[in-house]
Structures are given as structure tokens and as C-alpha cells.
Amino acid sequence: GEDVEQSLFLSVREGDSSVINCTYTDSSSTYLYWYKQEPGAGLQLLTYIFSNMDMKQDQRLTVLLNKKDKHLSLRIADTQTGDSAIYFCAEMGDTDKLIFGTGTRLQVFP
Amino acid sequence: EAGVTQFPSHSVIEKGQTVTLRCDPISGHDNLYWYRRVMGKEIKFLLHFVKESKQDESGMPNNRFLAERTGGTYSTLKVQPAELEDSGVYFCASSRLRGYEQFFGPGTRLTVL
Numbered sequence: 001g002e003d004v005e006q007s008l009f010l011s012v013r014e015g016d017s018s019v020i021n022c023t024y025t026d027s028s029s030t031y032l033y034w035y036k037q038e039p040g041a042g043l044q045l046l047t048y049i050f051s052n053m054d055m056k057q058d059q060r061l062t063v064l065l066n067k068k069d070k071h072l073s074l075r076i077a078d079t080q081t082g083d084s085a086i087y088f089c090a091e092m093g094d095t096d097k098l099i100f101g102t103g104t105r106l107q108v109f110p
Numbered sequence: 111e112a113g114v115t116q117f118p119s120h121s122v123i124e125k126g127q128t129v130t131l132r133c134d135p136i137s138g139h140d141n142l143y144w145y146r147r148v149m150g151k152e153i154k155f156l157l158h159f160v161k162e163s164k165q166d167e168s169g170m171p172n173n174r175f176l177a178e179r180t181g182g183t184y185s186t187l188k189v190q191p192a193e194l195e196d197s198g199v200y201f202c203a204s205s206r207l208r209g210y211e212q213f214f215g216p217g218t219r220l221t222v223l
Contacts, residue, residue: 035214042214043153048211088153095158097169098143098212100152100153100154102150102151
């Protein structure tokens with residue numbers, strides 16, 4: 001079945017790197033996504049990776065995909081207080097509905 | 111370009127009452143999706159419209175939920191009668207084409223007492 005898992009919390013110091021991990025089960029997923037939700041706001045698409053890629057970098061964000069282990073990670077370099085939010089990974093398979101994880105709450109402290 | 115809007119932002123109702131949530135997608139987006147997040151758990155898919163037609167309603171929890179999209183523009187999601195376990199945040203998203211980026215609204219927080 002389809003299932004996406006994430007750790008619930010991550011706390012990092014400002015300026016350090018954050019790594020948020022995600023595991024998924026649907027090997028037919030074509031796209032994997034990272035969404036960010038700030039308080040009171042909707043889900044904002046941060047980045048995505050196509051399933052035939054291993055890595056994608058976009059400014060401070062690096063996405064790593066290990067298809068063999070069905071493991072996805074999001075690294076945020078030089079984490080800032082404005083990065084504090086809930087981060088959701090999601091997969092999209094043959095249908096275009098998104099399957100989300102539980103979300104990881106990132107807290108950045110000075 | 112205006113984003114996806116949802117109304118109301120919050121709704122507090124008593125068990126057994128009826129609530130209707132509204133979503134206005136981005137203009138020109140034929141695809142409209144409803145999702146919900148219950149009790150801090152994962153965000154789950156409810157259903158997908160293509161224009162006014164229901165393409166996939168496999169995530170609708172039961173027949174107390176009714177979604178419509180008259181004229182292929184805005185959509186409503188009615189819960190009747192509401193139960194305690196319906197509390198959560200209901201998100202709407204839209205996309206221009208299937209398989210493309212889904213743009214999310216801010217969500218409606220529903221509390222059933």
C-alpha cells in the first residue's frame with residue numbers, strides 16, 4: 001500500500017544545516033515533493049524530484065533520493081529562523097493524488 | 111494571479127450540525143483537489159474534480175461528505191451531519207493540468223464539538 005513516513009520533530013540552531021528524512025513505499029511514484037507549511041498558511045511547494053534522479057539542488061535546498069531504500073531527504077543549508085515550519089514530503093504515483101507524510105516540525109533556535 | 115482561496119478560515123460547529131466549506135481555485139485550473147489533515151496526522155486525499163466531474167473520490171470517508179463543483183469553477187464540500195472525528199484542516203488545491211504542480215489554499219480549520 002501507499003505510506004509515507006517522517007519523523008515528527010527536528011530542532012536545529014540557526015546557521016546549522018537541517019536534514020529532514022522521509023521514507024515511502026510506492027515504488028511507482030514518478031515525482032516526490034517537499035512542501036512547507038508556515039503557521040496560518042497553505043502548503044507551499046518547495047521543491048520536487050523526478051524519480052529517475054538521485055539529487056537536486058536549488059539554492060539552500062538539496063534533495064537526495066535513494067530509490068533502492070525508498071528514502072528521500074531534504075537538506076536546508078544555513079538554516080534561518082524563517083525556515084521554522086512544518087515540512088511535508090509527498091509522492092505522486094500513477095494517479096495525480098498526492099500521498100503525504102505526517103509532516104516534520106522544524107524549529108530553529110538562535 | 112490570485113491564489114487558491116478557501117472560506118471560511120475557521121468553523122466551529124456542534125456535532126450533528128451541517129457545515130459547507132468553499133474553495134475557489136486559480137482561474138483556468140480545471141483540476142481541483144480536496145485534502146484534509148486530521149489531528150496532526152498526515153494530509154489525506156479526499157477527491158479530485160476535473161472541471162465539474164468527479165475524477166476520483168476514493169478518499170471520501172463516508173456518505174456524510176458531499177462535494178460539488180457546479181460549472182467547473184468553485185467547489186463546495188458539505189459535511190452533514192458533522193461528527194467529532196471530522197475535526198481537522200481541510201485543504202483545497204488546484205492545478206492547470208493533471209500531474210502538474212498543485213497549488214494549495216490556506217485551509218479551513220473545522221472544529222466539531
